[in-house]
Amino acid sequence: MSNSRKNMALGVFLLGAGHHAAAWRHQEANARGNIDFRQLVQLAQTAERGKLDMVFIADALAVGRSLSSIEHNVGGALEPFSLLSALAAVTEQIGLVATSSTTYNEPFHTARKLATLDHISDGRSGWNIVTTGTEAEAHNFGRETNLAHELRYERAGEFVKVVKELWDSWEDTALLADKASGIYADLDKVREIDYKSDWFTVKGPLDVPRPPQGYPVLIQAGSSPAGQAFAASIAEVVFTAQQTIEEAKHFYQSVKGQLASFGRAEHGLLIMPGISPILGATEQEAREKQQELDALVLPHVAVAQLSGLLNFNLASYDLDGPLPSIPLPEASTSGVISRIKMLVSLAEKEELTIRQLSQRVIGARGHKTFVGTAVQLADLMEEWFRQGACDGFNLMPPLLPSGLDEFVDEVVPELQKRGLFRTQYSGTTLRDHLGLSSPYPAYRT
Amino acid sequence: MSNSRKNMALGVFLLGAGHHAAAWRHQEANARGNIDFRQLVQLAQTAERGKLDMVFIADALAVGRSLSSIEHNVGGALEPFSLLSALAAVTEQIGLVATSSTTYNEPFHTARKLATLDHISDGRSGWNIVTTGTEAEAHNFGRETNLAHELRYERAGEFVKVVKELWDSWEDTALLADKASGIYADLDKVREIDYKSDWFTVKGPLDVPRPPQGYPVLIQAGSSPAGQAFAASIAEVVFTAQQTIEEAKHFYQSVKGQLASFGRAEHGLLIMPGISPILGATEQEAREKQQELDALVLPHVAVAQLSGLLNFNLASYDLDGPLPSIPLPEASTSGVISRIKMLVSLAEKEELTIRQLSQRVIGARGHKTFVGTAVQLADLMEEWFRQGACDGFNLMPPLLPSGLDEFVDEVVPELQKRGLFRTQYSGTTLRDHLGLSSPYPAYRT
Secondary structure, eight states, X not given: OOOOOSSOEEEEEOOTTOSSTTGGGXXXXXXXXXXXXXXHHHHHHHHHHTTOSEEEXXXXXXXXXXXXXXXXXXXXXXXXXXXXXXXXXXXXXXXEEEEEESSSSOHHHHHHHHHHHHHHXXXXXXXXXXXXXXXXXXXXXXXXXXXXXXXXXXXXXXHHHHHHHHHHTBOTTOEEEETTTTEEEOTTSBOOOOEESSSOEEOOOOSSOOOTTSSOEEEEOOOSHHHHHHHHHHOSEEXXXXXXXXXXXXXXXXXXXXXXXXTOOXXXXXXXXXXXXXXXXXXXXXXXXXXXXXXXSOHHHHHHHHHHHHTSOOTTSOTTSBOOOOOOOTTSOHHHHHHHHHHHHHHHXXXXXXXXXXXXXXXXXXXXXXXXXXXXXXXXXXXXXXXXXXXXXXXXXXXXXXXXXXXXXXXXHHHHHTTOSOSSXXXXXXXXXXXXXXXXXXXXX | OOOOOSSOEEEEEOOTTOSSTTGGGSTTSOTTGGGOHHHXXXXXXXXXXXXXXXXXXXXXXXXXXXXXXXXXSOOOOOOXXXXXXXXXXXXXXXXXXXXXXXXXXXXXXXXXXXXXHHHHTTSOEEEEEEOOOOHHHHGGGTOSSOOOHHHHHHHHHHHHHHHHHHHHTBXXXXXXXXXXXXXXXXXXSBOOOOEEOSSOEEOOOOSXXXXXXXXXXXXXXXXXXXXXXXXXXXOSEEEEOOSSHHHHHHHHHHHHHTTGGGTOOGGGOEEEEEEEEEEOSSHHHHHHHHHHHHTTXXXXXXXXXXXXXXXSOXXXXXXXXXXXXXXXXXXXXXXXXXXHHHHHHHHHHHTOBHHHHHHHHHTTTTSEEEEEOHHHHHHHHHHHHHTTSOSEEEEOOSSTTHHHHHIIIXXXXXXXXXXXXXXXXXXXXXXXXXXOOOOOOTTOO
């Protein structure tokens, strides 16, 4: 299966000092980069210089899995909609994607924040839809426990429906602002939605006129069967963690294969695995960079982080022994379960000790790592893209800002030379960049 | 009673085309200014050029009192936190004040959005605390009716308490980010708040480190007895609508007089009435500008707007007859009741017809209007300030951008000449501008 897309899509996941767990300790790092707006502006402007499709901000509604996790790991971050709106003011073309939970928000608030970001950015917004997976987040919103997995997806489906109806509550041409007649809004084209269900009762209309893109781009990262089905039904971009080209092809075909049953075309959804590259002028230089970063991680911190990813405390096990049998948590998200299975399988396949596995996953938290030269990275990306393993990549540079500078200065030109990536933006909106059509809702004029 | 403050405080209430109901129809106006980010940037930068203390954004969680109200009036706006964060990126010094409801939000979300705005702006944020007064807003959040007045204030008091505890959950020096030791956060200085009450259960800590200002500046606009008491207990700035210097002095003394009972000093709270000035080189020119704006209002629109302000439908009454007896709504906010009393009293005192009253209030929605020269306006502002009727003003220019340009170019220099207003910013934060001290919470290092 080859990819019919000419250009691959490229996003970058912005995270203060970088994605490696110890990046903030590196001599080049801005250790407070995660809350330093100037650092984040610099990263977004570099990504725009590289003509990337979008910058992406993750989100959690708690400092970490537990308070103790921030003793050695970066914790605390800026609220995504505020941050991305601010980045919109100092960028011109790049897409801006905010993560936001459907479990601990109201659809009216979410619809208006996304519509606002879309207006401020002239149509460059996207929404990474998450259902929120941790108990720590539940505890900040008056709940003893998180909603069960299936209820979260049920709520998420309805939540997205309400949000779309709110965006549709103003037709494209509803805002007349006609000075001569004195008619501001055409009341035939603004409607109450009167949504009523067990989950939500929302009258509408939205208090923000229709977003320039119609709908901001909808993004999801479901990987369990339920998650894949949800993504196939509503998402236009899927973020995913894939270790090998074979696994990536399998996932790609699985998700794309479900689109037809929702009446959707294959090109209406892009699949973008994460990739965490460490680049060097030579392979040897890249490996040295990796070792330099790994040396900054305290072993007990690495194992604690692996324990978090596995939802299983490894503190009492021999660091240099094998991974014990890891139970799958019952009431967790599909994402967590898929991640645990992937890590267990990785340890078995390569016969890794706990120490080795923890070192392996620290840099990319389950995403594909790469260590080598820019040309080698371009080779890998080209292979994955041309062989139908993905439609592009979500970059997670281990160390920032250098990891993004190197990518933009060395890898992007190589991809451009091969005809795999744009040399300039051909449109103005995130939908334009990604080659996604505008939505055609019932109410559209 | 004279004012001990050397400088008056000045804010400007940003609203697309201006505060006059028909401003958007004026030939100079950007009719879509309310959702045009570039227009709002221009206004904020002009205010900063004038060394104003702050820009202020109102908010409502519905398009208007009813959907039909936006047929002839501006309706729909950008979400305040997103907008102000974006403005923070393109301004350097001016304060940025967001309105946000305590009734239809969660304290955790509000605390993090304000902390984020404070980080992005390096300490220039403020929060105008509102309890939300309309049924239309209730209907967008699954409620048949709004919370009763006293319950809204009860919730608001607790809401602010939780938000402050979340800001205090990180001490000033909690974020070490110490590369050498590998300690990111000092766990002795980050705490769960474990807040539990009938209204809120929030574990914390906040997922954003402590805001640069400690707390963003707290602003309120309560005018009923309950509203004044709430303001006296927690607010650092009070926005108010006062028509005459006598009424303003009375309000000023009433609110300031309550501070001692909450253990607060008089200088810890600023009172800023709204003022809506139309300026001309001569009085005659200013009056012509006013007539030009008033001529753009359709009479039935003016009466509908007055009906909204009075919570009473005047459509069936003679436009040129007197105001009928207006009943006070039972389940409404103090703000609404105070406003109705003020309008009824104004009509009685000046023997205004419905048409005359509607024209009078259109420009400023109950706030003080002024028509004259820059020097005359400076006279009025000086009198109110020196005689203890206010600590400054919240500008509501009827027509924008010209109304703000004229104020900055003509009135600000006149106030500066008289030693009533700063010629440059002497500090960096909104607290610095307003002369407010930092909070000293229990947890502060």
